Amino acid sequence: MKINFKHSLLAASISTLLAISSPIMAANNTAGSMKGTITDASSKSALAGATVTIINKANGASTTVTVNEKGTFKVPSLSIGNYKITITKPGYETQVIESAKVTIGSEVSIEVPMSTGDVERISVTGSRIALVDTSSPEISLTISADEIARLPIAQDIVSVALLSPGATKGDSAFGNLASFGGSSVAENSFIINGVNVTSFRRGTSIADIPFSAYEQFQIKTGGYSAQFGRSTGGVVNAVTKRGNNGWDFGIAARWEPDALREQRPSVLYPVGNASGSIQPFDTFWDNSKDEKDDLEAEFTVSGDIIEDTLFVYGLIQPQKYKSINASANGETYTTTEYDDPLWLARVDWQITDDHSLMIWGFSDSEQVVDTTKAYDPNSEIMDQVSIESRGGTTWSAQYVGRLNDWISVDALYAEVEFDSTVQAPEDETCPAIYDDRGSGLVPMGCWQNFSSSAESDLRKQTNINFNFDYFEDHAIKAGYDFEDNTSLESSFYSGHVYYRYYKGAAGESVNGVELAQNIEYARTRVYDNGGEFTSKSTAWYIEDTWSILPNLTARVGLRSESFENLNAEDKAFIEIKNQLAPRLGLSWDPMDDGESKVFVNWGRYHIPVASNTNVRMAGAETFTAEWNELISVDAEGLPSLGASIGDQQVYSDGSVADPAEILDTSIDPMYQDEFILGYQRNLDEDWSAGIKFTHRDLKSIIDDITIDKGIRANGWVESEAHVYVLTNPNTDVHVSYDTNGNGTLEQVVIAAEDLGYPDPERIYNSVELTLNRTWNDDWAFNASYTWAQSYGNAEGYVKSDNGQDDSGLTTDWDFPYLMDGANGSLPNDRRHTIKAYGAYQIIENLSIGANLIAQSGRPKNAFADTLPEGYPDPYEYGATYYPFDQKCSRGCMGNEDWRFKVDLNFVYNIDFIDNIQADVRLDIFNIFNSSNVLKTSETLTIGGQYDPSYGLPKEFEAPRYVRISANIKF
Known part of the structure; x- marks a missing residue:
């Protein structure tokens, strides 16, 4: 069996695997994604019709896609894990990338030139990790359970989040919580396997899992995409471990x-x-x-x-x-x-x-x-x-x-x-x-x-x-x-x-x-x-x-x-x-x-x-x-x-x-x-x-204020108790009030300057x-x-x-x-x-x-x-x-x-x-x-x-x- 291939050409022409942090839109918040470009090595032209097979090495999950006329392919949702990628096309040598790691919210990008000749298998076992994701307008900290296991860290999700720049330990009165980017500790969003586990009553508690069940964490201190909301602080996005082949x-x-x-x-x-x-x-x-x-x-x-x-x-x-x-x-x-x-x-x-x-x-x-x-x-x-x-x-x-x-x-x-x-x-x-x-x-x-x-x-x-x-x-x-x-x-x-x-x-x-x-x-x-x-x-x-x-x-x-x-x-x-x-x-x-x-x-x-x-x-x-x-x-x-x-x-x-x-x-x-x-x-x-x-x-x-000063400024009959209204402080207040004490509410507007609150x-x-x-x-x-x-x-x-x-x-x-x-x-x-x-x-x-x-x-x-x-x-x-x-x-x-x-x-x-x-x-x-x-x-x-x-x-x-x-x- 003849292999007509120069190793120097392999090193020069087969792009190494780029495992990068991608725009979140390329993946859901429990998975990652993959994209790639497949070309003819000699002509540099798009190689349409090539077949890309992506197999999860732990559980055998397989995805197969066909390269389009522009020589590209996309797989938007891949569970986190280590993948084997095989690229085939009749008349071309098969290319194999043995290890491609997909992390939460990330996108793996590959570029592979295919050489003509006998259909032989060429294994590309080496891969380089690209530390900068040039396609994403944000930086987030993504860290795995294996990396956490090397560190002295308390066994809770907040302690992991505090590793990120811009995250600060909150006041002890609220328990073990973090402030992100100057926000209060009640303005964050914690997500596990896509589920919002942040308390909606006060925002100061988190439904948490046994720490050893976490697989990966992604900490976003700002700049997160439109998929994420209900937060003016930070987003902590995590996924759990799962079963695979073998017990x-x-x-x-x-x-x-x-x-x-x-x-x-x-x-x-x-x-x-x-x-x-x-x-x-x-x-x-x-x-x-x-x-x-x-x-x-x-x-x-x-x-x-x-x-x-x-x-x-x-x-x-x-x-x-x-x-x-x-x-x-x-x-x-x-x-x-x-x-x-x-x-x-x-x-x-x-x-x-x-x-x-x-x-x-x-x-x-x-x-x-x-x-x-x-x-x-x-x-x-x-x-x-x-x-x-x-x-x-x-x-x-x-x-x-x-x-x-x-x-x-x-x-x-x-x-x-x-x-x-x-x-x-x-x-x-x-x-x-x-x-x-x-x-x-x-x-x-x-x-x-x-x-x-x-x-x-x-x-x-x-x-x-x-x-x-x-x-x-x-x-x-x-x-x-x-x-x-x-x-x-x-x-x-x-x-x-x-x-x-x-x-x-x-x-x-x-x-x-x-x-x-x-x-x-x-x-x-x-x-x-x-x-x-x-x-x-x-x-x-x-x-x-x-x-x-x-x-x-x-x-x-x-x-x-x-x-x-x-x-x-x-x-x-x-x-x-x-x-x-x-x-x-x-x-x-x-x-x-x-x-x-x-x-x-x-x-x-x-x-x-x-x-x-x-x-x-x-x-x-x-x-x-x-x-x-x-x-x-x-x-x-x-x-x-x-x-x-x-x-x-x-x-x-x-x-x-x-x-x-x-x-x-x-x-x-x-x-x-x-x-x-x-x-x-x-x-x-x-x-x-x-x-x-x-x-x-x-x-x-949004907070509650007393409008007593505004009532007095307008000459209305004052209530025996303080009158509280939920509003945006230092804005005109549109509310109903019994202005003359006859028991009938009237719609009134109280000017911000009459209430006396600052911006x-x-x-x-x-x-x-x-x-x-x-x-x-x-x-x-x-x-x-x-x-x-x-x-x-x-x-x-x-x-x-x-x-x-x-x-x-x-x-x-x-x-x-x-x-x-x-x-x-x-x-x-x-x-x-x-x-x-x-x-x-x-x-x-x-x-x-x-x-x-x-x-x-x-x-x-x-x-x-x-x-x-x-x-x-x-x-x-x-x-x-x-x-x-x-x-x-x-x-x-x-x-x-x-x-x-x-x-x-x-x-x-x-x-x-x-x-x-x-x-x-x-x-x-x-x-x-x-x-x-x-x-x-x-x-x-x-x-x-x-x-x-x-x-x-x-x-x-x-x-x-x-x-x-x-x-x-x-």
Whole structure:
């Protein structure tokens, strides 16, 4: 058999495989894609009619396409994995590319010249990874489970996202969340296998899977295509592992022992307060008795039920968690425990070469028990038990099909449960009671949870996307998605009533009544809110990835989004239709060599109205307060009440609010405009570098405001209570109001200047420098420096200043005076950030990994709870920027100290047993045990007096701890 082929010609004429990050429109958000050009080696002309067969090496899934008259082919949806590509044509030598790796959202591009002659097989086994995708006007971080396994990293999706430049750890008040590009932590979108697993109530929780089930992650900090919406922050897009040909079994264990965990420092008051209730060296925060022990096991199975056709993957993760944390004063401690197993299951059916079906589901349902006890067994402080139910069950089905050579479709349906219920058996019968007659608040009675809440949410998601590859220079994608979200709410004070006991002095004003003598009195509050609330979110998009020139690509997209939120009576509370979000991106390869690109992106991004808004503003809420003389308190803490002091205050009477009274009918959605300009270049086959400038401008926010000043300015009859309206602050408000007090609502317009609010502003600017080396046999490295500035007066959906997660209903805009001084560096401003991570193989079976962050601190404020004498507005509540009657605008006290943390790990692979893969690893987090202060107390004055807690640490870096792991697969 004669092979008439020169090896030098092979090296010169057969283009190496380019595995690149592609425009998302070339793939759906759970897969990748492939395109190629096939030519005659001698004439350089298009080789129409050649057959390209693409086979997944793990599961045998096969796709065959025919090269068109221009010598090109496209396959828009390929599951992630390693592929073998075979190109054949009668009269030409067969060409084989043995390894082509498809990653999430990426496009593999090949160029293969075919030589005439005897039909022989030529194997092209070598391939080069192109580190710069010259056809995509964006940069996103794509990282696989194998790469993550080399690094010391916490086992959660947010920790992976924080590897990306432009991502910053959020305030601890919201849990483990991230801020992307200056946005609040509640404005991100987390997607797993195409399913939106972000909570739609507040945006501050994520339905998560066992970490070992992840296969790949893609982190987008901006510039994402029209397919992605419902985010003004970042998008984290992930896919899970699946079954393949051959059976695999795995057992793993991970342990974070308390014995190898350091303690956070305890904090003492350096000075006392004027009343003497706080003395120097009293305890502000006691961390000396903290404990934490976390143990997880894992059992996995995957394989083929029918070879090349039907596959399964399953994982169950038993766990046992226990922590002990002392209260701030050190008198009590809370034990937190849970042991519910997590699980995930996935079935993949390759129906034919061109059609497949995936059905999968998982449970992250957990019951967390918090038990609070006094350290002193003789203390009169009662034990408290709180049971929190969280998480739920998620399932989804997705179909992917290629209808012909130029049309493909993927369709998905999913249901995602979110539970966040905090209750105890005593909640129905034991009133909440606090005694404030002594030196501090003392809980009384048998209550366990001050406020009991039952929250459950259900998302029903439907997506369908079409790829059209009929035109040679255009890859067109269009799609529709719909979310039908339901929130159930039942919240009330324990025992459905809250008593608080006071000592009153003669001359003191209580509920508008001046006390004639010193007395004890009680305030009684009743709060109850509940109902079923629906919110609907609809979107369609169309996008064209247009190859204008061989070295110039445009991505032009348009997304339209509509939002509808219903009240407790299932009537439209807020409805915003057809909000257009154009997206435009350009990528230019200036040298036309595939080694570098200049890219630019402009886009508009909307975010839905959180269902928290429905629940808080459009529910059947009862909220009243009354004051009475306190005659006595019995042994169980219950009061005997005397004469009333003033009239009962009715803040809400149990009826569902008329949307016309609480909604600005001219309201616009919350949206943001973004501009990105960048450059990226290959330095050699392993190294790449880039620079990127990002500008984000939050053009509109939604929040509730009081319109009291506007009512007075127009001379209308004022309401007894504050009047709140959901609107875009500092715009004219179109609402219904009873102007003359006759009980009839009238449609009115209140001018923005009569309300007294400033323009909302959130501006983010950043410059990112990146340097990357891909893993090549023995080591990998990734480093970035980000200069970023986030300033304005609106953090976004939540409020880090006070840890308020009332998305869209923060205290910020409740009164105009709360925004006086609010402009400055925002809570997620981190001016300088250095990140570096990588791994190095020391010897054949031993590797070391490291993850480093050095970051400047967040801005520091000086809050008060008063206003200066003569200020035009009366003080009601909330944090002002007037400590000691002096204006101290946001960020006036400088910044917290720099954060510096290094994590390290060692992984030893055990390979002395045939057909068995095993490893043991040691992860050491915060190896230098840095006690970085991430947040301090920001209240400078209380009642005009210095607060001795000001500047004391409220959040530390997690101290050094160790994770010991062992894994075995066979």
